[in-house]
Amino acid sequence: MADLSRRLAAEALGTAMLVATVVGSGIMADRLSDDVAVSLLGNTIPTGAILFVLITILGPISGAHFNPAVTMVFALRKELETSAILPYVLAQILGGIAGTLIAHAMFELPIFQLSETARTGSAQWTAEAVATFGLLLTILGGLQARPKAVPMLVGLYITAAYWFTASTSFANPAVAIARSLTNTFAGIRPVDLTGFILAQVAGALIAAALATWLFAERRNVNPPLASEGTDRP
Amino acid sequence: MADLSRRLAAEALGTAMLVATVVGSGIMADRLSDDVAVSLLGNTIPTGAILFVLITILGPISGAHFNPAVTMVFALRKELETSAILPYVLAQILGGIAGTLIAHAMFELPIFQLSETARTGSAQWTAEAVATFGLLLTILGGLQARPKAVPMLVGLYITAAYWFTASTSFANPAVAIARSLTNTFAGIRPVDLTGFILAQVAGALIAAALATWLFAERRNVNPPLASEGTDRP
Amino acid sequence: MADLSRRLAAEALGTAMLVATVVGSGIMADRLSDDVAVSLLGNTIPTGAILFVLITILGPISGAHFNPAVTMVFALRKELETSAILPYVLAQILGGIAGTLIAHAMFELPIFQLSETARTGSAQWTAEAVATFGLLLTILGGLQARPKAVPMLVGLYITAAYWFTASTSFANPAVAIARSLTNTFAGIRPVDLTGFILAQVAGALIAAALATWLFAERRNVNPPLASEGTDRP
């Protein structure tokens, strides 16, 4: 296992680059287009792409959580030592905030901002719960079915979730906090954070419970669309 | 083999998430853009992405059919036990309907709706037959040539079929039924279901017959663009 | 080796589905948008996606050429028996034409058409030569470096070439002939075919000559970005 300092550096660096991508591509896309769907495409494609990159290169060091909800579920599953939980979450939150600040610096915007974008109400909370449920199911199912595909699975899951959830799928408390500090395309009002984070935690816990049953003792069935065997020679 | 309850849960859950993506991203894309091609991109990319995810993580449990036409073909090929056919199809239909309702909840729309979008006539039926023919050929050919690529093959096939078929490629009776219950971008009038489903079944059967001949006793040819061997060392 | 009848069926079927995608998605994209770049995106993404699918599932049967320029190069390299050349090319041409007709049927257009879109002149011919040069280099280099990646390589190469060549990269005589029979987004005037096909053949021959030198006796170098070894354990 890598020593804790490198693991925390990987969590902070990965969350920073993830947030810089989410916020930066949101600014770029919003500036360049009057069509909000085009802007969302310009926000979605980079986010999915960078997730593949970051999880692939940093996964072997820290597990590439970048997300307190993911860290929480791994701790509950006894797959992360208890003493690492708080440092992981702090590294994610601080890294995420740094990502927002870097995006502002690159786009010549005031470094410190507070978002004024309202994202609240039961429909939004439902969306966040669904989004985080799906994210954890993707991770836990992917680790069971095909671990090497997890970076691609998470990247493509978030690509989809940006569009099928009404909240554009934050699905990550650390990223939500970082996004409250930018008054741009990707922002969320600080006052709306509590509802989002509670919904995310709820979605993650439901997924963890379901996964324990659904992905346990898996054996091959016929006919599998996604065979786990090797390609036929 | 996973027990039947988990297999049915996987079929219902997978079809629900697939339909929530199709319907939800359709609503999102339609709201955000006046350019229908942009909206279709915002509907296509999430659908292809989520198919890769769902087939990868749920394939080892249930086979990841999510589609009565696929279940029918596997049953005809004796690769699914007869007693599982009806439960599979019911799980798919109920899961699909749940997906529509969840999408409505997330987007603050009336939960129960009926589509008013007309999709009928011989050109549309031809399109659905072609779409489902291609889907089954992709699955059966992929299982023969490179089983681990099936999630990617299905995701990319549907990505293409959304655009090259005039019907945007439903290619799935359970998804068609679920989409009749939303009066949004992805909807289809309930009265048009019969034509769509018959065309889908016809396309699937033609593909199954062709595949039996085309993909039988395959051996290597030279020069293969898609070598089945391992990468050269 | 699969018997010749199945190989020819694979070539015809693959070229038909490729052309149906190119022509069909062009019609769909053109109808739905006033922004030509959006239409080209709606034409590009499906084409790249279906190439991955078709080469993966049909490659083991026929080699998945779908392209007389590719067949010509493999014949020159003695990797295709001489007696198969003419049947392959005929299957590709007839399959391609069928693809155009199927697209017209699905979109309720007159089945038989002639394109009126002018595509001629030295800049267009340069573009076609460059496009086909790059395609053959991709195939021959990919077969040497990583055969299992060829379907993805060809799909992504064409995705790029649609945009970086002024001709939108036909790069395929059979597809060019089929596209002369549709007066829609993807069409080309029949009178312009000769220039396109000659340029394509020239580009293919130059790539074949270069590849013989460039990809011969390849051994590992340090530091390889694209290692051919297995992932490290």
Place this chain on the structure above:
Amino acid sequence: MADLSRRLAAEALGTAMLVATVVGSGIMADRLSDDVAVSLLGNTIPTGAILFVLITILGPISGAHFNPAVTMVFALRKELETSAILPYVLAQILGGIAGTLIAHAMFELPIFQLSETARTGSAQWTAEAVATFGLLLTILGGLQARPKAVPMLVGLYITAAYWFTASTSFANPAVAIARSLTNTFAGIRPVDLTGFILAQVAGALIAAALATWLFAERRNVNPPLASEGTDRP
């Protein structure tokens, strides 16, 4: 190891095709759309796609640097012989310039141009440093974690970086020089090259230093999102 002449040919050819794609798709996208975000999508997707192709097919010959900043870092790491540094960089610069000229020829533009697009100031330089930092981190981390994924990692990293950096991520001195010779979408004023190149070198050196610590002596941790083991059977 391939002989030096082939390695240099691969570097020149690869950089030429990369620049032809960047410049050519920029011209195409800019001509076809009034929406700059759509144009950037039409520039981004081809660039990411061609990077996957070029690194896959040319990586085994030359390492597929295509970038003096990458060559510099490999030389510092003693993974490239000193005598090859200057030839590599010259091949990249000359290849890149050829790529710009080929793009102009294909699009019937004056072959020799100078860009008038201003790209300067501390925000742009910060963006270039961040972009090149991320590129080198992706390459060095990818080589450590999963060498076969490097072509996909670089393609997707650049896909993201086009959007999250205010400079659209040149991240490559040879490509920057080549882009100074086109007064089109992708151009940069020659006078602005110095600032860009210095920022790129700075970002690359910081990444190299960080990588030496972060990616050293890596061992498995639990729970890894990106497992390095084989898929479970």
